Amino acid sequence: MPYIISLRLHYAGGAVLLLVTNAFALLIPWFMKLAVEGLQYPEQGGYAPGVCAAVIIVLALAHCAARIFSRTLVLNAARIIEFKIREVLFFKLQQQDLTFFSHHRTGDVLSRFSNDLTNVRMLTGFGILSTANALILYVAAVALMLHINPGLTLYALLPFPLMVVVVQRISRRMFSCSLEVQEELGRLTSLAEESVSAVRLIKSYCREHHFQEVFGGASKRYLELNLVMSRLRGLIMPVMALATGAGTLAVLFIGGRLVISGRISLGDFVAFSGYLAMLVWPTVMMGWILTMVQRGASSMERLNAVLMAEPRVSDVQGAKEIAGESFDIEFRNLSFSYGDVKVLDDMSITVCAGERVGITGDVGSGKSTLLRLIPRLLPVEDGRLFFNGQDVNQLTLSSLRAKIGYVPQEAFLFSRSIQENIAYGAGHDGGDVQAAAGKAGFDEDIARFGDGLDTVVGERGVALSGGQKQRLSIARALISERPVLLLDDPLSAVDAEHEEQILAELDSYFGNRTVLVVSHRMSVFRNCDRIIVLKHGRVAEEGRVEELLAAGGLYAEMCLKQGLGIEE
Numbered sequence: 001m002p003y004i005i006s007l008r009l010h011y012a013g014g015a016v017l018l019l020v021t022n023a024f025a026l027l028i029p030w031f032m033k034l035a036v037e038g039l040q041y042p043e044q045g046g047y048a049p050g051v052c053a054a055v056i057i058v059l060a061l062a063h064c065a066a067r068i069f070s071r072t073l074v075l076n077a078a079r080i081i082e083f084k085i086r087e088v089l090f091f092k093l094q095q096q097d098l099t100f101f102s103h104h105r106t107g108d109v110l111s112r113f114s115n116d117l118t119n120v121r122m123l124t125g126f127g128i129l130s131t132a133n134a135l136i137l138y139v140a141a142v143a144l145m146l147h148i149n150p151g152l153t154l155y156a157l158l159p160f161p162l163m164v165v166v167v168q169r170i171s172r173r174m175f176s177c178s179l180e181v182q183e184e185l186g187r188l189t190s191l192a193e194e195s196v197s198a199v200r201l202i203k204s205y206c207r208e209h210h211f212q213e214v215f216g217g218a219s220k221r222y223l224e225l226n227l228v229m230s231r232l233r234g235l236i237m238p239v240m241a242l243a244t245g246a247g248t249l250a251v252l253f254i255g256g257r258l259v260i261s262g263r264i265s266l267g268d269f270v271a272f273s274g275y276l277a278m279l280v281w282p283t284v285m286m287g288w289i290l291t292m293v294q295r296g297a298s299s300m301e302r303l304n305a306v307l308m309a310e311p312r313v314s315d316v317q318g319a320k321e322i323a324g325e326s327f328d329i330e331f332r333n334l335s336f337s338y339g340d341v342k343v344l345d346d347m348s349i350t351v352c353a354g355e356r357v358g359i360t361g362d363v364g365s366g367k368s369t370l371l372r373l374i375p376r377l378l379p380v381e382d383g384r385l386f387f388n389g390q391d392v393n394q395l396t397l398s399s400l401r402a403k404i405g406y407v408p409q410e411a412f413l414f415s416r417s418i419q420e421n422i423a424y425g426a427g428h429d430g431g432d433v434q435a436a437a438g439k440a441g442f443d444e445d446i447a448r449f450g451d452g453l454d455t456v457v458g459e460r461g462v463a464l465s466g467g468q469k470q471r472l473s474i475a476r477a478l479i480s481e482r483p484v485l486l487l488d489d490p491l492s493a494v495d496a497e498h499e500e501q502i503l504a505e506l507d508s509y510f511g512n513r514t515v516l517v518v519s520h521r522m523s524v525f526r527n528c529d530r531i532i533v534l535k536h537g538r539v540a541e542e543g544r545v546e547e548l549l550a551a552g553g554l555y556a557e558m559c560l561k562q563g564l565g566i567e568e
Helices: 002-006 008-040 049-095 098-102 106-148 150-157 160-197 199-204 208-261 266-307 367-373 397-401 418-429 433-439 443-448 466-478 496-510 545-551 554-567
Strands: 329-338 341-351 356-361 385-387 404-407 484-488 514-518 530-535 538-543
Touching (some): 002 008, 002 049, 002 106, 049 106, 049 266, 106 150, 106 266, 150 208, 150 266, 160 208, 160 266, 208 266, 329 367, 341 367, 341 538, 356 367, 356 554, 367 484, 404 466, 433 443, 433 466, 433 496, 466 496, 530 545, 530 554, 538 554
Parallel strands (some): 356 514, 356 530, 404 484, 484 514
Antiparallel strands (some): 329 341
């Protein structure tokens, strides 16, 4: 409604033109009446048939012109509403935290951007236009029919109340069915997107036939639901046609008798039949309008799930900008759960400004989650995480994240050039792309590409190896020159030769920065001031490398296993 109200001039102008359009249309049967009476009673000196014919032609042309402009105004307004909702929808998606996206499939979100928005546009365009047109025609035509003969009007409209009752019942079923159709389309789109993204994995395991069956099953369910919708739509049209047909039959039989008996003139009968004929198309269109309304309503409900969603991670009222270029990071009795699964349990850690801390542990021990909490990619309870003694929830997200360089475990690359992907980390500040690539050990790879930094990496970096993706992701984090650096298993796909080179470059880059490195490769921690070993979401061990090795605990055992692996 706010979007419709903001474009009220468009809709008001369209409504005025619709009134003009229908006024011209409603005058045509009246002049047909006058023409018939002129032919029937020429001695009375009425309107000459030729004059009436000329007027009807002019009215038809004026009707055509007014309809074009009325449709243009209303349909343009619907396009503008679609544009505005799409902009707000994208903005709202950008504001959501990772928790939201863990509960919504990518394909389903894309379906809301395309199919659901189209349904809303149809509702606010053709839906409003056709509804207004039908209402104007019904009110005006029925009023003129009553003026000609109230009794005949009653007989003509007698089947309509029964039609309304039947259509209302069908309409309720259409709403729920339409919502199911939209949900199933979201699942189908998500499955298609997932299958295309994982095409290499599917082919390597020869699972094409399996995914064809899965997609076929989802597609069949979507087809079945659409067939139900089609049957419901198909039922509405005959019901409405039956009502209008019964009304027309009553007019022919009863109206004909009235003309014979002389209670109404032949001209009145022609005009009455013309007005009734004008109601046939709006009545039939009501079925299409109801379908559109139900689809639009169910689509708007799905869009509202995004538009009304409030992110769990956002700026609180009175949040402050974080200042400084050196930061202590402190976790106080921090716990975190994904639903019912507790990942971090009562964890307390302090990382001093300029300290390099390595974090390791078993798979699922909460290492990556710990790093994601620092830039508040996940919600943090008040009083659990502090930057220089300030609760992170009292700091603005933009200022907090501007101080943090983050290399996620899964390197995501845009389908653009290497230069654009690295420069993305610098934002509007620019930066030395070549220098950042050199620090990440990626400069030699760039030199081997024919287009150098202008090489397009393909969708999600398909043209690069796993190690190259990681090094590019590291370069993206380094170019920003931020005081806090979070590296989540950044060298897992990098070979030993490049690892040595990258670690040497990073050692000089770290300087006085606060650095947290997550890794399963113990060699990555050789220059760390302290190592933290996690187990089941708790700190199992903590200390310098020499201390942990001397203690002979979990860290020493992990180092021993990796050492044996190297020897073999």
